Amino acid sequence: MKASHRIAGIVAVVVSSVFLIAFTYAYDWFPTQLTPGSGKIDGLYKLLTAVSIPFFVLIVAFMVFCLVEFRVDPSDPPDKDGEPIHGSTRIELIWTGVPLLVILLLGIYSWVVLDKVEAKQKNPMVINVTGQQYIWNYEYVKNGSEKLGVKTSSDLVVPVNKPLEFRITSLDVIHSFWVPAARLKRDATAGVVTPLRFTPEKTGSYDIVCTELCGVGHSTMRGRLKVVSTADWVKWLKAQKSGGAGGGGTPGGGPDGKQIFTSNGCGGCHKLAAADGAGTTGPALDGAGLSADELRESIVDPGAKIANGFPNVMPATFGKSLSKEELDALVKFLAEAGK
Amino acid sequence: MAVTLRSPGWYRAALSTLIGAAFGCGLVVGLRALFGWDEIVQAESIVSVVLITAPLGFLYGIGCFDYWIHWAAGRPTYVDDHSDHGARSWKDYFRVNTDHKVIGIQYVVTTFFFFFVGGLLAMTFRAELIEPGRQFIDAQTFNALFSAHAAFMIFTFMVPVFAGIANYVLPLMIGAPDMAFPRLNALSFWFLPVAGVLMMASFLAPGGAFATGWTAYAPLSDQAPMGQTFFAVAVQFAGASSIATAINFLVTIVTMRAPGMTFWRMPMLAWANFATSLLVVLATPFIAGSQFMILFDRALGMNFFDAVQGGDSVMYQHVFWFYSHPAVYIMVLPGFGIISEVISTHARKPIFGYRMMAFSLLAIVVLGFSVWAHHMFVASMQDWIRIPMMFTTMLIAVPTGVKIFSWLGTMWRGAIHLRVPMMWALGFITMFVLGGISGVMVAVVPFDIHVSDTYFIVAHFHYVLFGGSMFTIFAGIYHWFPKMTGRMLNDTLGKWHFWLTFIFFNLTFGPMHLVGLEGMPRRVADYASEFAAWNAIMSFASFALGLSTLIFVYNVIVSWRSGKPAESNPWRAQTLEWQISSPPPIFNFDEVPTVVGHPYEYGVPGARHGIFKHPEPLAAAKAPVPAGVGDDD
Ligand SMILES: [Cu+2]
Ligand SMILES: [Cu+2]
Numbered sequence: 022m023k024a025s026h027r028i029a030g031i032v033a034v035v036v037s038s039v040f041l042i043a044f045t046y047a048y049d050w051f052p053t054q055l056t057p058g059s060g061k062i063d064g065l066y067k068l069l070t071a072v073s074i075p076f077f078v079l080i081v082a083f084m085v086f087c088l089v090e091f092r093v094d095p096s097d098p099p100d101k102d103g104e105p106i107h108g109s110t111r112i113e114l115i116w117t118g119v120p121l122l123v124i125l126l127l128g129i130y131s132w133v134v135l136d137k138v139e140a141k142q143k144n145p146m147v148i149n150v151t152g153q154q155y156i157w158n159y160e161y162v163k164n165g166s167e168k169l170g171v172k173t174s175s176d177l178v179v180p181v182n183k184p185l186e187f188r189i190t191s192l193d194v195i196h197s198f199w200v201p202a203a204r205l206k207r208d209a210t211a212g213v214v215t216p217l218r219f220t221p222e223k224t225g226s227y228d229i230v231c232t233e234l235c236g237v238g239h240s241t242m243r244g245r246l247k248v249v250s251t252a253d254w255v256k257w258l259k260a261q262k263s264g265g266a267g268g269g270g271t272p273g274g275g276p277d278g279k280q281i282f283t284s285n286g287c288g289g290c291h292k293l294a295a296a297d298g299a300g301t302t303g304p305a306l307d308g309a310g311l312s313a314d315e316l317r318e319s320i321v322d323p324g325a326k327i328a329n330g331f332p333n334v335m336p337a338t339f340g341k342s343l344s345k346e347e348l349d350a351l352v353k354f355l356a357e358a359g360k
Numbered sequence: 361m362a363v364t365l366r367s368p369g370w371y372r373a374a375l376s377t378l379i380g381a382a383f384g385c386g387l388v389v390g391l392r393a394l395f396g397w398d399e400i401v402q403a404e405s406i407v408s409v410v411l412i413t414a415p416l417g418f419l420y421g422i423g424c425f426d427y428w429i430h431w432a433a434g435r436p437t438y439v440d441d442h443s444d445h446g447a448r449s450w451k452d453y454f455r456v457n458t459d460h461k462v463i464g465i466q467y468v469v470t471t472f473f474f475f476f477v478g479g480l481l482a483m484t485f486r487a488e489l490i491e492p493g494r495q496f497i498d499a500q501t502f503n504a505l506f507s508a509h510a511a512f513m514i515f516t517f518m519v520p521v522f523a524g525i526a527n528y529v530l531p532l533m534i535g536a537p538d539m540a541f542p543r544l545n546a547l548s549f550w551f552l553p554v555a556g557v558l559m560m561a562s563f564l565a566p567g568g569a570f571a572t573g574w575t576a577y578a579p580l581s582d583q584a585p586m587g588q589t590f591f592a593v594a595v596q597f598a599g600a601s602s603i604a605t606a607i608n609f610l611v612t613i614v615t616m617r618a619p620g621m622t623f624w625r626m627p628m629l630a631w632a633n634f635a636t637s638l639l640v641v642l643a644t645p646f647i648a649g650s651q652f653m654i655l656f657d658r659a660l661g662m663n664f665f666d667a668v669q670g671g672d673s674v675m676y677q678h679v680f681w682f683y684s685h686p687a688v689y690i691m692v693l694p695g696f697g698i699i700s701e702v703i704s705t706h707a708r709k710p711i712f713g714y715r716m717m718a719f720s721l722l723a724i725v726v727l728g729f730s731v732w733a734h735h736m737f738v739a740s741m742q743d744w745i746r747i748p749m750m751f752t753t754m755l756i757a758v759p760t761g762v763k764i765f766s767w768l769g770t771m772w773r774g775a776i777h778l779r780v781p782m783m784w785a786l787g788f789i790t791m792f793v794l795g796g797i798s799g800v801m802v803a804v805v806p807f808d809i810h811v812s813d814t815y816f817i818v819a820h821f822h823y824v825l826f827g828g829s830m831f832t833i834f835a836g837i838y839h840w841f842p843k844m845t846g847r848m849l850n851d852t853l854g855k856w857h858f859w860l861t862f863i864f865f866n867l868t869f870g871p872m873h874l875v876g877l878e879g880m881p882r883r884v885a886d887y888a889s890e891f892a893a894w895n896a897i898m899s900f901a902s903f904a905l906g907l908s909t910l911i912f913v914y915n916v917i918v919s920w921r922s923g924k925p926a927e928s929n930p931w932r933a934q935t936l937e938w939q940i941s942s943p944p945p946i947f948n949f950d951e952v953p954t955v956v957g958h959p960y961e962y963g964v965p966g967a968r969h970g971i972f973k974h975p976e977p978l979a980a981a982k983a984p985v986p987a988g989v990g991d992d993d
Contacts, residue, residue: 050877062806066877069804073797080768080793084786087771091707092778100932102963103709103774108766113713116765117758124754124800131804132747138806139743189740194580195673197738197813201879204810206738210674211579212667213740228888232813232881234573236580237499240884 030086038078045070055202055227055248056219058138062204065134072123138205142184142220148177150189150217152196152209154336155238156286157229161258162188171261174342175284176245180254181224187217192338197233200246208233221248238290241300276347278354285339295358303335304328306359316352316359368423368456380417384410403566407586408659411593415554423456424547446946456550458542460531461944463549465844467524468837470549471517474556476909478512481505483906490899492889502885503571504587508559510574511591515598516556518829519687522694523548523605525836526633528844530609532937532944533627535618535953535970540611544604551601555594562590573883575684576650578665578676582657589658592651599648602690606640609633618936618970620955625969627935627959628704628717632697635721639686639693639728647683650676674741681732689728691825693721695832696763699785702835703770705933706782710960712769713762720759727756737808746805753803760796764789779931780854784835787862791827795820798873813883816876822869834858834912841919842926846943849923853915860908867901934969935959 045067054060093101144165151158159177161169179185189198191209198217199206207217231242249257279296282288288298292305311319318325321340343351364371388409392400419425430436445459446452453466485505488497497505531539539545562569567585570576581588613634617626626634653676656662663669665676704711711717731753733745767789776782798820802808811817834857841849871894876882880891887895929938936953937944953970961967 050874052879062810065804066801066807069801069807073800077793077797080764081790083768084771084789087707087768087774088776088778088786091771091774092776097775101708101775103707103776105710105961105963106712106769106773107710108713108716108769112769113716113762113766117716117762120761121755121758124757125751127800127804128751128754131750131806135746135806194583195577199813199881201810204806206809206812208739210667210740212672213674215740228879230879230881234503234575234577234580234883237503237571239503240499240881240886243888 030082034078034082038075041074041078042071045074051204052201053223053225053227055200055221055223055225056204057222058219059202059204061134061138065131068130069127072127139218142186142218145184145186145218146179147186147188148179150187150198150209152189152191152193152198152231152235152242153338153342154193154236155231155242155290156284157196157198157231157242157244158342169258171258173261173284175280176247177229178247178249178254178257179221180251181221181248183251184220185218188214189217190214192342193336194235195233196231196235196242199230199232200227201230202227202246206232221246224248224250238286238300241286241288241290276344276350278350278352279358281343281347281351282354285343290335293355293358295354304331306355309359311356311359313352313356316355317348320348320351368421368426370422370454372423373418373421376417376421377414378417380420381410381414383417384413387413404586404589405659407565408589408593408655411558411590412596415558415597418554419547419550422550424543424550427543456546458538458546459946460527460539460542460545461844461948463545464524464526464528466549467520467527467552470553470556471521471524474512474516475521476913477556477560478509478517479906479909481509481512483903485509486899486902488885489887489895491896492887492892494886497885499885500568500571503573503883504563504569506883507571507573507591508563508569511559511570511594512556513825514574514687514691515595516552516559518691518825519598519602520552520605521833522633522636522691523602523609525698525833525840526609526629526694527605529840529937530630530633531612531616532843532940532948533935533959534613534616534621534630535936535949535955536612536616537948539608540616541608545608548601548604548608551597551604555598555601558590558594558597562587562594565590575680576654577680578654578657578673579667579671581654582665589655592655592658595651596648599644599651602640603644606637606644609637610641613637618953618955620970624715624718625955625958627697628700628711628714629694629697631718631721632693632695632700635725636690636693638725639690642729643683643686643690645683646679647687650679650683653679674736674739677736677739678732678741681735682729685732685735686728688821688824689724691829692832693724695788695829695836696721698832698836698839699767699788700770701933701935702781702785702839703767704960704962705839705931706779706785707771707774707776708932708962709770709772709774710958710962710964712766712772714958714960716762717766720762723759724756727752727759731756734803734808737805738812750803750805754800757796757800764793764796777931779838780849780851780858781835781839783855783858784831784838787858788828788831788835791823791831791862791865795823795828798823811876813881814876815872815880815882818882819869819872819876822872826869827865834861837916839931840937841916842930843937843942843944845920845923846926846941847919847923848926848930849919850915853911857908857911857915860911861905864901864905864908868898868905871898934961936970939970939972 050066051063054063146164147162149160149162156174158172158174161171163169187198189207189209190213191211193211196209197206198209203219205217205219207215225248227246227248229244229246231239235242282293282296282298288296288300290300290303291298292300292307294307323335323337365375366372385406388406389400392402447457447462453462457463485497485502488495488502527539527545565585565587568587570584570587570591572581572584572588576588576591613630653664657664663671665671665673667673700711700717731749733741733749734753737746802811802817802820838849838854875891875894880887926942928941939953940949951972953972955970957967957969959969961969
């Protein structure tokens with residue numbers, strides 16, 4: 022190989038490594054950073070990528086070099102062999118030792134990052150998160166030392182810059198509570214309560230995604246995290262308290278059937294134009310023309326009568342998780358909307 | 361007709377499958393009646409038992425147990441005349457055969473059949489994912505499709521196809537006339553179609569096929585419709601198949617090496633299968649156990665995993681991953697062996713650092729058992745376990761790196777022939793390095809907490825299993841096809857196959873990293889509209905990827921029938937399998953080889969790996985059956 026080629030090769034390796042590393046740091050890989058931890062995890066990802074790039078580029082460059090340099094060509098004798106090199110203890114030690122060192126350093130650094138991301142904050146707001154086939158239920162337990170006692174199954178509304186501590190569990194199968202903007206998730210498992218902590222720094226509306234396969238409705242198990250100013254949050258809290266014990270009160274009136282339908286994930290399985298339901302797992306409720314009694318039975322005990330041609334997958338827990346007022350409101354709404 | 365029903369074969373198999381099913385039904389109904397239970401005919405429990413008894417009936421009918429039954433019944437065992445050795449027509453591949461070469465081909469063809477089934481399932485759900493919203497598949501079917509895709513690819517393709525390739529090649533490589541337990545070998549193979557058919561049949565079950573992922577996490581799988589039972593039983597058959605084969609490989613490697621072949625003179629493929637078989641024997645019982653517990657939960661109400669009854673569903677994950685992490689090495693270590701053979705042969709160089717290559721395999725085996733909980737970093741387990749598991753997982757990169765660097769070292773100053781198997785080997789290295797890098801990333805706890813159960817993980821394991829293992833399988837097939845069939849594969853088609861697969865593989869799975877980082881969870885029938893563009897690209901690329909394998913199928917079929925006849929040693933390799941005719945003689949070695957040197961002494965003047973002595977005249981006078989074959993198991 023000519024010296025000029027060799028130099029060109031080295032330049033190519035360096036330039037492409039530098040370019041790829043620069044790209045890693047410049048490109049916007051992640052959703053918005055909601056918490057201080059988000060930035061740390063993004064940084065860790067970029068570091069890991071940047072460290073890996075030279076390894077990858079060198080390996081590929083080495084292969085290309087060998088292919089160019091050592092490939093047999095037609096002028097070679099047909100029984101040409103390579104040089105009988107069997108190994109080299111020194112080189113083998115180097116390529117065992119160097120990766121070992123890199124790995125240990127990265128591991129220790131990652132451990133430090135993990136500790137920071139998961140560090141406990143003082144006086145957090147404690148929210149119980151309970152997964153259930155295809156919806157999340159939230160119970161606001163306390164804010165610092167102040168008792169809250171509010172439950173909802175619709176949007177998770179929290180004040181900005183407040184340390185949050187979620188205590189996650191499940192009523193049925195395993196779910197996983199993921200807030201991509203916080204880069205954090207944790208499984209919800211029946212019989213176990215696991216914590217998840219973060220402090221949202223920006224107001225706005227963010228995704229909540231279930232990432233553990235939990236049955237037919239798994240892909241519909243998405244929610245919203247609304248981070249609002251403290252003043253707005255206090256207002257929201259008041260409305261919740263006056264709107265009844267459970268999810269989504271209409272200011273002044275009783276529970277709102279439409280909102281119960283939406284916040285309990287019914288629309289993930291049922292079509293209902295009045296509440297933007299578009300699911301197809303269960304029968305369409307538009308024009309179903311069911312009586313109030315039929316509706317009530319279908320919701321409280323869905324296995325009792327299976328609608329023709331549909332699988333018996335509707336959660337049987339609504340009878341327990343909805344209060345009597347909510348159920349009445351829901352049935353009334355469905356009887357109207359599904360005429 | 362009476363004769364055909366009494367002698368082993370498909371008629372008897374059909375009959376005894378029915379008898380097995382009837383027996384299972386009768387057993388359950390009879391017992392329930394005996395105990396005076398309310399519901400005497402209960403579908404779930406009948407199905408659980410019939411799915412076991414009917415396949416056993418089939419295995420009896422096809423003839424897997426005949427010799428043993430003879431022996432156990434105290435009847436004189438017939439002298440094995442080896443009339444069932446070798447395959448004279450294609451029909452012989454549909455019979456129980458104890459010849460490792462026939463079994464090897466049965467394995468590879470059967471597993472590739474399931475590979476295409478799994479691939480079609482994947483393309484079907486990729487079609488559903490082409491746009492957000494529902495296209496043409498409901499959520500239940502969607503979940504069934506991706507579950508079955510993974511189950512077919514893992515249990516009936518990736519794990520057994522390596523057993524198939526090694527079945528063919530390994531005894532030849534170590535100079536053995538057959539595997540140590542030929543009848544057990546036949547039984548291992550026949551378990552496999554049983555497992556595959558059970559999984560396919562689950563699509564006919566009420567409530568649809570199993571739809572809880574190949575991971576079958578409890579308690580979801582405890583409550584799932586009946587298709588889940590089909591999965592749990594299918595896994596038993598697939599697992600039994602791989603355990604039996606692994607025992608067979610271990611005994612074969614330990615006891616049946618040709619004279620002179622010490623462990624340090626074994627080809628790398630033998631080392632790789634030795635390491636893999638250790639993993640299989642130690643780990644596979646765990647998945648068998650986990651699925652038995654699911655079966656017991658479902659059929660007997662054992663409540664292993666029902667928290668309300670004091671069960672623990674996190675335990676399921678521990679038991680499951682105690683197999684299923686080592687399983688990823690079960691699915692890649694044999695491929696490492698293939699790559700070592702291919703690179704050394706086509707670069708005409710001794711393997712760089714042969715002993716370190718063997719030690720790193722063993723290091724992976726040991727470390728492989730200490731990392732399972734890295735699949736559970738976000739599960740509801742104790743926090744502290746995550747740290748040691750993170751370190752052990754990252755450490756595996758070291759022996760894996762040793763292997764990659766050693767392959768590169770093997771190319772250095774070689775005389776490289778860039779033939780099709782070599783292209784797959786180099787493609788493997790590039791893709792596997794990417795999969796390894798993302799592997800180290802997801803080993804890092806804080807990063808994994810974000811990407812766990814997202815498309816980033818899907819991307820990672822497809823780079824490891826498709827770009828990694830699948831590429832080694834193709835390398836192996838292109839490398840040994842001439843030996844297996846006596847025909848050369850078409851080179852031009854081989855190159856097209858490689859390049860199209862390489863390109864569309866990257867287009868299909870590369871973007872998954874991006875959507876995963878941005879927040880797309882895995883195993884969803886529907887997704888947020890911001891991911892629509894990438895998903896459309898991935899779907900179209902996956903169709904092209906699927907089509908590219910048709911070139912391979914065409915090439916194999918045409919070349920097998922009328923390809924250029926292969927010489928005995930088209931690559932001028934040094935290992936023993938290349939020193940005999942293509943395809944090999946019916947008992948492998950007409951002359952017993954003696955191993956006198958290392959298997960990869962390219963460029964060493966006068967070096968030989970094996971020499972062939974003519975058998976002693978006394979031995980030659982007897983049937984050409986090497987001692988020890990036919991009267992064991
Ligand atoms: Cu889910
Ligand atoms: Cu793993």
